[in-house]
Amino acid sequence: MAKSLNQTEKTNGFIVIVEDEGESLKAMKMALGKKGYHVEAFSNADEGIRFITGSPREIDLVITDLRMPGTDGLTVLKETKEANPEISVILVTAYASVDSAVQAMKLGADDYLTKPIDLYEFRARVSKLMTNSNLNREVEMLNQRLDKQFGFDNIIGRSQPMEALFDKIRVVAGTNANVLLLGESGTGKELIANALHQHSQKRGQRFLPINCAAIPADILESELFGHERGSFTGAVSRKIGKFELAANGTIFLDEIGDMNLDLQAKLLRVLENRELTRVGGSDPIHIHSRFIFATNRNLQEEVREGRFREDLYYRMNVVTLNIPPLWQRRDDIPLLVHYFISKFNGEHGKQVADIDPVAMKRLTAYAWPGNIRELRNVVEHLVIFNRGGVISEKDFPDYLDRKEDVPLSVTIPVGMTMAQLEQEAIRQMLAHCGGNKTRAAELLDISLRTLQRKVKEMEGGGSDAEPEL
Numbered sequence: 001m002a003k004s005l006n007q008t009e010k011t012n013g014f015i016v017i018v019e020d021e022g023e024s025l026k027a028m029k030m031a032l033g034k035k036g037y038h039v040e041a042f043s044n045a046d047e048g049i050r051f052i053t054g055s056p057r058e059i060d061l062v063i064t065d066l067r068m069p070g071t072d073g074l075t076v077l078k079e080t081k082e083a084n085p086e087i088s089v090i091l092v093t094a095y096a097s098v099d100s101a102v103q104a105m106k107l108g109a110d111d112y113l114t115k116p117i118d119l120y121e122f123r124a125r126v127s128k129l130m131t132n133s134n135l136n137r138e139v140e141m142l143n144q145r146l147d148k149q150f151g152f153d154n155i156i157g158r159s160q161p162m163e164a165l166f167d168k169i170r171v172v173a174g175t176n177a178n179v180l181l182l183g184e185s186g187t188g189k190e191l192i193a194n195a196l197h198q199h200s201q202k203r204g205q206r207f208l209p210i211n212c213a214a215i216p217a218d219i220l221e222s223e224l225f226g227h228e229r230g231s232f233t234g235a236v237s238r239k240i241g242k243f244e245l246a247a248n249g250t251i252f253l254d255e256i257g258d259m260n261l262d263l264q265a266k267l268l269r270v271l272e273n274r275e276l277t278r279v280g281g282s283d284p285i286h287i288h289s290r291f292i293f294a295t296n297r298n299l300q301e302e303v304r305e306g307r308f309r310e311d312l313y314y315r316m317n318v319v320t321l322n323i324p325p326l327w328q329r330r331d332d333i334p335l336l337v338h339y340f341i342s343k344f345n346g347e348h349g350k351q352v353a354d355i356d357p358v359a360m361k362r363l364t365a366y367a368w369p370g371n372i373r374e375l376r377n378v379v380e381h382l383v384i385f386n387r388g389g390v391i392s393e394k395d396f397p398d399y400l401d402r403k404e405d406v407p408l409s410v411t412i413p414v415g416m417t418m419a420q421l422e423q424e425a426i427r428q429m430l431a432h433c434g435g436n437k438t439r440a441a442e443l444l445d446i447s448l449r450t451l452q453r454k455v456k457e458m459e460g461g462g463s464d465a466e467p468e469l
């Protein structure tokens with residue numbers, strides 16, 4: 001039967017019980033199952049510990065018997081708190097001994113119960129801890145969202161390409177359509193994915209970003225789909241995958257161009273059927289997630305080269321948003337610089353009041369190959385080391401001068417002609433060299449006169465420069 005853990009987890013919660021006495025284990029499991037909790041039960045402490053430490057972020061509460069043959073309940077408590085101190089733990093003791101109760105509390109147990117268990121009392125104590133746990137989780141999610149600065153207000157940009165992008169985001173956000181974000185590294189793809197989630201019907205549910213390039217290919221599948229115990233060597237316990245965890249929320253698959261072909265086929269099936277099976281499992285699990293994909297690769301080229309599945313590309317490419325690189329929206333640079341000065345003043349307790357015009361001009365002319373991430377880091381540096389309250393050129397980090405080390409990137413929009421491409425290369429190289437034509441010509445490997453002539457043509461002055469020697 002199809003299951004959706006996220007639904008049960010959202011309303012009631014996820015509880016693990018470790019108890020060697022079969023009858024007692026059965027009674028507790030039934031009592032909690034009836035209340036709609038998702039319960040995993042273990043009669044062996046070592047197996048319980050393996051499960052808990054395998055999925056420490058998903059579990060809300062662990063209930064463990066204190067005395068068990070072999071590994072005891074205090075070890076379960078210790079391992080649980082080490083794996084995730086947020087998990088509440090109830091210790092169940094055979095007799096009310098002050099000593100064991102004191103020891104349990106000292107070790108961080110949140111509550112303890114004595115046998116024989118009064119099921120009414122048991123459910124009441126569990127319910128109290130679960131309410132706290134859900135509250136904590138909500139506060140944590142809220143804080144995470146605030147930290148991550150969701151919302152359009154925090155996507156700074158008033159340039160024409162950004163205004164056009166905002167218009168599209170407004171239209172797309174309210175729908176449940178999957179979205180593909182294309183743009184260079186550091187252009188704000190994750191920020192925009194957050195904003196799309198925050199303005200969608202899924203807000204209030206999980207937003208789960210996953211960087212496909214950061215997770216080794218051989219474990220990415222089980223990270224995304226989860227796995228059943230024993231499905232492969234090392235799968236010592238069941239693991240709930242990210243797709244299942246955000247079954248009702250938004251999944252942001254960053255660097256999708258780095259996913260291998262095998263996994264691409266599996267992802268396509270998820271998108272088509274809206275269901276998945278854990279690795280080594282057979283039960284289909286329905287998911288209702290919205291997918292946002294992002295990449296800085298040219299996916300059409302990846303398809304041509306056979307590295308990316310064409311059918312998956314078309315499936316993802318229904319709504320595509322192109323995020324312009326910073327050099328294409330230089331008008332936004334002063335705005336971003338002021339925004340980051342004020343942000344980092346706050347974060348570092350500084351009082352930088354302004355930046356002088358020469359320094360601003362240089363920041364505006366720079367190529368920013370690392371886009372907004374790079375600009376943000378530079379401004380943070382400038383704010384931290386500033387003394388007089390006004391940023392000037394002398395405060396610049398050295399590497400801003402070592403421009404030759406920094407690769408330039410030219411994006412070629414469809415429809416750009418060869419002549420326009422050449423002009424863009426010249427414009428960028430000049431900006432990169434702070435307007436120094438001799439240096440720019442050197443780096444472009446053309447004569448200074450050719451460069452001068454081309455610049456004049458670009459400025460609309462015709463090619464009346466001196467002939468090239």
Ligand SMILES: Nc1ncnc2c1ncn2[C@@H]1O[C@H](COP(=O)(O)OP(=O)(O)OP(=O)(O)O)[C@@H](O)[C@H]1O
Nearest residue numbers: 154155156157184185186187188189190191372373
């Ligand atoms: N328009 C913007 N306004 C304010 N801050 C921005 C903007 N765009 C990006 N940033 C900031 O720049 C940094 C990089 O952005 P983000 O991580 O979203 O980029 P990305 O395109 O997802 O990068 P990558 O492809 O490397 O994952 C973040 O700190 C983000 O908050």
